[in-house]
Amino acid sequence: MLGPDVAWYLAVAGFLFGTGALGVLLRRNPLIVLLSLEIMLNGGNLALIGYSRHLGRGGGQIFALSVMAVAASEVVVGLGLVVALNRRRVPLDVDRLNSLRG
Amino acid sequence: MIPGAWICLLSPLAGALAITLAGTRLSRRGAAYLSTLSCFVAFGGALASFAGSLGEKPHERHHLSTAWTWIQGGSYKSGLEVLVDPLSVMMMLIVSGVGALIVAYSIGYMDSDDEERRYFAYMSLFVFSMLLLVQGGNLILLLAGWGMVGLSSYLLIGFWHERPSAVAAAKKAFVMNAVGDATMALAFFLTIQKTGTLSFGALNALHGHSGWVVNLVALGLLGGAVAKSAQLPLQTWLPDAMEGPTPVSALIHAATMVTAGVYLIVRTHAAFELAPKVQDLAAGLGAATLLLAGLIALVQVDIKRVIAYSTMSQIGYMFLGAGLGAYANSMFHLMTHAFFKALLFMAAGIVIHALAGEQDMRRMGGMRALMPRTYWAFLVGALALVGVPPFAGFFSKDSILAAAMGHGWYGYILWIAGLVGAFLTGVYTFRMLFMVFWGEPSAFAREHFHTLKRDVPGLALEIPVVVLAVLSVIGGWLQFAPTWHPVATWLDTVAAPLVSPTNWQEAVSSVLAVVLGLAGIGLAWLLYAAPRRRPIPRTAFWQRTLEHKFYFDELYDTLFYVPSSFVARALGFVVERPLILGGSTELGTETREVGGLFARLQTGLLRTYALAIASSLAVLAIVFVAVKCRPF
Numbered sequence A: 001m002l003g004p005d006v007a008w009y010l011a012v013a014g015f016l017f018g019t020g021a022l023g024v025l026l027r028r029n030p031l032i033v034l035l036s037l038e039i040m041l042n043g044g045n046l047a048l049i050g051y052s053r054h055l056g057r058g059g060g061q062i063f064a065l066s067v068m069a070v071a072a073s074e075v076v077v078g079l080g081l082v083v084a085l086n087r088r089r090v091p092l093d094v095d096r097l098n099s100l101r102g
Numbered sequence B: 001m002i003p004g005a006w007i008c009l010l011s012p013l014a015g016a017l018a019i020t021l022a023g024t025r026l027s028r029r030g031a032a033y034l035s036t037l038s039c040f041v042a043f044g045g046a047l048a049s050f051a052g053s054l055g056e057k058p059h060e061r062h063h064l065s066t067a068w069t070w071i072q073g074g075s076y077k078s079g080l081e082v083l084v085d086p087l088s089v090m091m092m093l094i095v096s097g098v099g100a101l102i103v104a105y106s107i108g109y110m111d112s113d114d115e116e117r118r119y120f121a122y123m124s125l126f127v128f129s130m131l132l133l134v135q136g137g138n139l140i141l142l143l144a145g146w147g148m149v150g151l152s153s154y155l156l157i158g159f160w161h162e163r164p165s166a167v168a169a170a171k172k173a174f175v176m177n178a179v180g181d182a183t184m185a186l187a188f189f190l191t192i193q194k195t196g197t198l199s200f201g202a203l204n205a206l207h208g209h210s211g212w213v214v215n216l217v218a219l220g221l222l223g224g225a226v227a228k229s230a231q232l233p234l235q236t237w238l239p240d241a242m243e244g245p246t247p248v249s250a251l252i253h254a255a256t257m258v259t260a261g262v263y264l265i266v267r268t269h270a271a272f273e274l275a276p277k278v279q280d281l282a283a284g285l286g287a288a289t290l291l292l293a294g295l296i297a298l299v300q301v302d303i304k305r306v307i308a309y310s311t312m313s314q315i316g317y318m319f320l321g322a323g324l325g326a327y328a329n330s331m332f333h334l335m336t337h338a339f340f341k342a343l344l345f346m347a348a349g350i351v352i353h354a355l356a357g358e359q360d361m362r363r364m365g366g367m368r369a370l371m372p373r374t375y376w377a378f379l380v381g382a383l384a385l386v387g388v389p390p391f392a393g394f395f396s397k398d399s400i401l402a403a404a405m406g407h408g409w410y411g412y413i414l415w416i417a418g419l420v421g422a423f424l425t426g427v428y429t430f431r432m433l434f435m436v437f438w439g440e441p442s443a444f445a446r447e448h449f450h451t452l453k454r455d456v457p458g459l460a461l462e463i464p465v466v467v468l469a470v471l472s473v474i475g476g477w478l479q480f481a482p483t484w485h486p487v488a489t490w491l492d493t494v495a496a497p498l499v500s501p502t503n504w505q506e507a508v509s510s511v512l513a514v515v516l517g518l519a520g521i522g523l524a525w526l527l528y529a530a531p532r533r534r535p536i537p538r539t540a541f542w543q544r545t546l547e548h549k550f551y552f553d554e555l556y557d558t559l560f561y562v563p564s565s566f567v568a569r570a571l572g573f574v575v576e577r578p579l580i581l582g583g584s585t586e587l588g589t590e591t592r593e594v595g596g597l598f599a600r601l602q603t604g605l606l607r608t609y610a611l612a613i614a615s616s617l618a619v620l621a622i623v624f625v626a627v628k629c630r631p632f
Helices: A006-026 A030-055 A059-087 B002-025 B028-054 B086-109 B116-135 B139-157 B164-195 B201-208 B211-228 B237-243 B246-255 B257-267 B269-274 B276-297 B303-324 B327-354 B372-386 B392-404 B408-437 B443-448 B462-478 B486-491 B503-528 B540-547 B549-599 B606-628
Strands: B063-073 B076-084
Touching (some): A006 A030, A006 B606, B002 B028, B002 B063, B002 B086, B028 B076, B028 B086, B028 B116, B063 B139, B076 B086, B086 B116, B086 B327, B086 B486, B116 B246, B116 B257, B139 B164, B139 B211, B139 B246, B139 B257, B164 B201, B164 B237, B201 B269, B211 B257, B237 B303, B246 B257, B246 B303, B246 B327, B257 B303, B276 B303, B276 B408, B303 B327, B303 B392, B327 B372, B327 B392, B327 B462, B327 B486, B372 B392, B372 B503, B392 B462, B392 B503, B408 B503
């Protein structure tokens, strides 16, 4: 088998996922939150593909493809929301978008 | 004959339905004519049945026509069937004939009143209900008609529903009648349990049963009869029922409703004959009612109420007769009473209309000069009511009194009560006549009198009055007890009399009753009309007692209304407010509070949600790993 051991892939994937999660939790700009979400998804994808190679089965790779499709559509919706927010001159700050408070 | 009976029964129902369904597509006048037509068609059907029955031998005059099986359960079965026999044919003729005349009179009387269509639909329904009552071929149909009569009377007494007093009177009539309906229903339950059927023959089948069963059935039937006929002790609704329009009063008092009790006793006489004590009770109640009503009528000042009390008193005579077993005399009096009572009400209605709705006799007076024709009609009705020969009441009332003489010492008590009642009838009837029609026209009458412009094209207000006046004169000639008695012969196959008074009893009763009646008229003349009037003897106690109608309303208030409203109020305080109201309020508040608690979890901040998800995932992952890697 070429390339590094599966553990390295998982480490990178974990790093990506952690970075994304921190971004989602800490950043306030919805655009950056979306971006971090993408990084989390890509971390997940990398783990799927790493395992797929390690186990020699194609299922993980196909699953990664469908995650990409979902991610693409999610980005479309998310960016649409951000554009709409901007057009209505709503401040782009997730902490101030709290009108759903109970 | 059978088709005639069905036409008679269904025509008023068709009229009521047609008026109801047509709604505003039918003009008001059209509704009035339709209703009248349906009642006259019913009378035609009754005549056809009568003619058919006449052509048969007496013992063949009994036909039961079943349309379909109506109720069936186990071995019990009741059909929708009409009975055509002499008794039902006689009642059909009275109900549809007098009823049709009264409806025809209403066309003029109710002209330009609001909601005429509703009125005429109710009138047709009333006539239908009463016909169902008298034609129903078994006890359960009779009970159905009985209940529908109560319903229609409720609707019509409360016809002017914007008047609170009318609504209260309607409710009172309904409740008092419901008491009777209940006792009757209980009697029928007992009959079903003991005999398994509710045909009229079931009452004969009670013969072998123990005394208390028979007595209870008869008592239950008597309770129904007493309530519907406004006899003691359920009489209080009748005077209040005067709140309805005058033709309704005429219909209730003459053709339908109050006569139902007498019909019931005659129809179910088999049960009463098995329970002689209850029979005596019925006669005694009749006698007590006729005295009581006669006394109360002496002090009433509302013209319609005086007539109402006279009805109670006359129905008392009928109960007296029916209780003694003089069924034919009772039914004969029912018929003549229908004529002259409808006449009196219609004449009074014309007076009331001419005086712009005033019913207080103290403000009337001298109407003879203003409306002579109405005066003559009223005079005929009054003479028939008092029983002066040759008017109708003479022939029918005196036979009942004669029948009382053949019943031992108890009969003599009833007989004396009846004679006193005849005297009272003379006094109160002519007190009313003198107060309303004699003397100089009062200031009120001069001011408010206006000639009636209520004659409808093709049918004047006076025509039914004239017809009934003629019937009140000649109606009694149908039977003259010792020599000529077609009514008794006609009813003989249905209800054979238990007493047959001798000629001298008839003679003594007639002479005494007429003399006492005339004496009553004389007394009324001395007190109310003579040129030099005697002062009216008054005792404060009696005056008060009579004006309060012997405190029956007050008694029932104390016995039933006050305790039940007290219990209701107490339950409201003890049960409803703390338990039901408090409990549900508490439930609502608690739910809100718990909801508020959970609502605080919903911060609306995206990052708290994300953190919650992330931390729960982390916890799950740690638990998962810990479980998987347990060191064993």
